[in-house]
Amino acid sequence: MARTLFGKIWDAHVVADGRPSLLYIDRHLVHEVTSPQAFDGLRKSNRGVRRPDLTVATVDHNIPTTNRSLPIADQTSLIQIQTLERNCRDFGIRLFGMGSAGQGIVHVIGPQMGITLPGTTIVCGDSHTSTHGAFGALALGIGTSEVEHVLASQTLWLERPEPFEVVVTGKRGPTITAKDVILSIIRNIGTAGGTGTVIEYRGSGISDMSMEQRMTVCNMSIEAGARAGLIAPDEKTFRYLRGRRYTPEDYEEMVDAWRRDLTTDSGATFAKSYTIHTDEIAPQVSWGTNPAMTCDVTQSVPFPEDYAGDDPGQVRGAKKALEYMDLRPGTPITEIPVDRVFIGSCTNARLEDLIDAARAARGRRVAPGVDAMVVPGSQDVKRQAEEMGLDRVFRDAGFEWRESGCSMCLGMNPDILEPGQRCASTSNRNFEGRQGAGGRTHLVSPVMAAAAAVSGHFVDVREMDLN
């Protein structure tokens, strides 16, 4: 019978079939926020970690992005980080800690080190684990009790999701990024559009994308409510993973098998299908408090009735969002001023993202009154960017150049917005208070964020002279 890529990976990992099924897990990624209770649970029940060799940890959420030779001032962060260090020592887990050259956001370092491989199951106590789906892995975010279960048994109980195909066609304009594509998809299918499904992104608009762009797309699958995002691996995938730190020795044989096996068969059926044409996509800017509340940069802040039609719940939601965001309907998006700019996160802090953002920053200055920062996704990204001189480009323009971590994506460290501040952010969530209590987040692509930084308000990057 014809099967989808998702179906094939699922079938290859089922240990016990049922509702739910028990799945074998190939890779377990761990960070400081969702692991402490899981390790405590193991201690209480006198259990060890079943496969420490398949488990990898890093510190990303709480880690300071300022000078790492100084002690950590924030007490909660210090405790979280020290706890993970102790747990990794006690249970024999490889940790890319505070001073490590391999440290970075968990979803950035996995692929970068060749830990993420096609056809595998990958879990992490973190919703944006979906990022790794860009490599044709079934990558699932899990909760802390599941983290404990995986640590103890290398398996996970899961209801089988339905496959959902999102076909991306057409040719994007030169300044239209993967971020604009995924924001458009979420805007169209809604934040619950993918509930109960694993989205497989397909079509020429996906094959055209680089691996880093594909990661941006898969990363935000979770914001459409999906369990995971998935892209069939191709030659770009195989090239990207060749020769990385943990790429397996028998890699070329694995590639031969992946080429043969890791595709959706023609005739396989999906529970749902949605097609997006990318020719006409404009740069996207979110105006509300969930990622679906997004519009084109050329549009104005919507009137709640126009946005939500005749659904009274939605209209109320839009009204509330506009109130929180302090935005008046009818205001052109390009007239919205920003106080802060954050270029970072597991959505958009890889090398290509920084190269993109630098195109708007090079030779310009951050507008008066705007605070802008660039936070590379990992120490590796930081080093590569510095080799290219990107740190100079940003610094010369008046951006701060930080150490790697989650930073102001969710403000679990001192990088937060002040109440009332408005931020152009390359992250993935614009929820109330996400970047600091009372802070207002607008989701955009890296080049749009840098353009807002140097202009002091949102601008259509298609009208800018990019370097």
Ligand SMILES: CC(C)[C@H](C(=O)O)[C@@H](O)C(=O)O
């Ligand atoms: C802290 C963690 C549990 C959380 C997540 O699961 O996504 C965070 O990474 C986020 O982006 O909100």
Ligand code: SF4
């Ligand atoms: S960068 Fe943001 S979205 Fe990604 S793992 Fe960190 S907090 Fe979560």
